[in-house]
Amino acid sequence: MLETDIKLLANILPHLPQAIQSQILAVEEFLAETTLTVRRESLRQVIQFLKTDPNFCFDVMMDLFAMDYLKYVPETPERFAVVYYLVALLQNRRIRIKVFLPEEDPTIASIHDLYKAANWFEREAWDLYGIKFEGHPNLVRILCHAEFEGHPLRKDYPSDRYQRLKTTTSSEGL
Amino acid sequence: MSEHPLTVSNEEADLKNVAFTTRLEDFINWGRKNSLWPLPFGTACCAIEYMATVGSHYDISRFGAEVVRFSPRQADCLLVLGTVVEKMGPILKQIYDQMLEPKWVIAVGVCASSGGFYRAYHVMQGIDNIIPVDVYVPGCPPTPEGIIYGMLKLQEKITKGGIVRVRDRHKIAR
Ligand code: SF4
Numbered sequence: 001m002l003e004t005d006i007k008l009l010a011n012i013l014p015h016l017p018q019a020i021q022s023q024i025l026a027v028e029e030f031l032a033e034t035t036l037t038v039r040r041e042s043l044r045q046v047i048q049f050l051k052t053d054p055n056f057c058f059d060v061m062m063d064l065f066a067m068d069y070l071k072y073v074p075e076t077p078e079r080f081a082v083v084y085y086l087v088a089l090l091q092n093r094r095i096r097i098k099v100f101l102p103e104e105d106p107t108i109a110s111i112h113d114l115y116k117a118a119n120w121f122e123r124e125a126w127d128l129y130g131i132k133f134e135g136h137p138n139l140v141r142i143l144c145h146a147e148f149e150g151h152p153l154r155k156d157y158p159s160d161r162y163q164r165l166k167t168t169t170s171s172e173g174l
Numbered sequence: 175m176s177e178h179p180l181t182v183s184n185e186e187a188d189l190k191n192v193a194f195t196t197r198l199e200d201f202i203n204w205g206r207k208n209s210l211w212p213l214p215f216g217t218a219c220c221a222i223e224y225m226a227t228v229g230s231h232y233d234i235s236r237f238g239a240e241v242v243r244f245s246p247r248q249a250d251c252l253l254v255l256g257t258v259v260e261k262m263g264p265i266l267k268q269i270y271d272q273m274l275e276p277k278w279v280i281a282v283g284v285c286a287s288s289g290g291f292y293r294a295y296h297v298m299q300g301i302d303n304i305i306p307v308d309v310y311v312p313g314c315p316p317t318p319e320g321i322i323y324g325m326l327k328l329q330e331k332i333t334k335g336g337i338v339r340v341r342d343r344h345k346i347a348r
Binding site: 143144145148152157159160161162163164165168 | 260261263264293294295296297299
């Protein structure tokens with residue numbers, strides 16, 4: 001991203017409607033990329049705004065992934081985070097949206113209806129980290145097999161705990 | 175004048191020039207070992223090495239095994255080239271079951287042989303957990319020379335074996 005673009009983004013941010021601005025907990029600029037940390041309950045509102053507002057037009061969701069900050073230094077506000085990576089094709093701009101989720105209730109609203117790509121990404125985050133996406137039409141495992149227990153990329157999952165298929169003998173329904 | 179008992183008749187001498195005798199078993203095995211039709215089950219990097227093995231430089235057709243088939247019904251040598259995850263297990267088993275006897279299996283690379291450096295939640299610790307393996311080729315990845323050596327070892331094994339093989343399926347863990 002060009003330096004002018006960064007300025008543009010930084011300049012636009014103060015012009016966000018108050019309703020959106022108040023949902024943003026932190027803004028971070030690192031290596032020419034902006035990260036907004038937003039409140040959990042208003043994630044959909046912020047993303048919907050960034051997608052539809054003519055000044056932003058973040059029309060593509062590049063990536064969606066979860067993080068587990070267990071024992072992370074420096075300590076984070078909550079254990080889990082979900083990160084959304086949006087791109088505005090016309091302006092060639094990128095932005096990251098980050099939401100922290102508490103360990104005891106890692107739940108967040110699904111955005112599968114805003115970006116179709118989110119559907120499988122959310123299933124992946126559920127499979128590997130156990131993040132629950134409320135409103136997702138089919139939140140089942142996507143990578144691990146059907147008999148798998150637990151969420152393997154959580155930091156407290158033993159790194160060598162291998163789980164065999166016990167009852168499934170055909171390739172159907174995995 | 176009667177013929178000397180040790181004189182070879184003309185007819186017999188002709189036969190020796192055009193025919194030789196052998197055992198049926200040896201003859202069939204000779205045919206089998208020199209016309210292996212491989213089925214590459216390529217799941218990861220080792221499969222790339224196999225491409226080089228089939229290519230003109232290493233030229234596996236020198237050993238009669240260049241007729242690569244992608245249907246298990248038409249192949250008799252299953253080459254498992256790459257990492258096999260637990261979820262892939264039933265699929266590999268199904269493909270093996272679809273192959274007609276006589277059939278052989280080569281585990282190419284440490285991933286297929288033992289899980290390799292993957293000792294985690296997802297990778298099967300050696301395909302011999304689910305199907306019988308005839309030859310293991312070590313290396314990560316094995317060189318094309320290694321794969322050819324594995325093929326030659328299999329040919330040796332075929333030469334020594336009977337024409338009807340009854341597999342001890344109970345030796346397989348499941
Ligand atoms: S043995 Fe090495 S080269 Fe072969 S599939 Fe495994 S990681 Fe890749």
